[in-house]
Amino acid sequence: MNTTNKHDVWLTTKRIETLVDGIFAIAMTLLVLNIDMPQIAGPVSNPAIWQYMLSLFQQLGIYAFSFILLASFWRAHHLQFFYIKRSDSALIWINVIWLMFVALVPFSTNFVSNYGNHPIPMLFFNINMFIIGIFFMLIWYYAKRKKFFIKEMTPEYYQTVKKINYILPSAALLAVCITFVSPTWSPVSYFLIFILKNAFKKGLM
Structure with missing residues (x-):
């Protein structure tokens, strides 16, 4: 008997959740460092500072948008691991x-904050979101396949979360398509995450 594999199945998820909390804390904090500090030529005055603040509108918007996206990913992962209580090496990786x-x-x-009017930075961002969505789906599928869920998990709730997990990669693919038409408007597709997620949750309740 391969005792290594037997014990491997019974790894807890606490270290995964601790690592996730740490990475999200760092990533969400680093977002603010992308906002440029003022470089005001000439005498500093209230009109000059106000002009600088207006020029930051796009950067602040992208910061808030990305911060909320990361917060929603963290919350979704937290909810997933309320039901996932066992793991193995594959789930960890x-x-x-x-x-x-x-x-x-x-x-x-x-990248988007500095060159968001061009398609390549937006494509990079959207593909980043797509891959995040794909691996998030994979976590849920793998936990189901290995029966890592707690006994309170119901088939109805599993299917609802499964549908919700399709939203991010679908929104990212839509954003990729919009990027070729108008890079500036491609992030609008991510609002589908919040609209459809609420719709699926209401169906569960």
């Missing part, structure tokens, strides 16, 4: 790879 792309969000946000 799926989470680690997922976190690798989560940690990339501050860079992709900065």
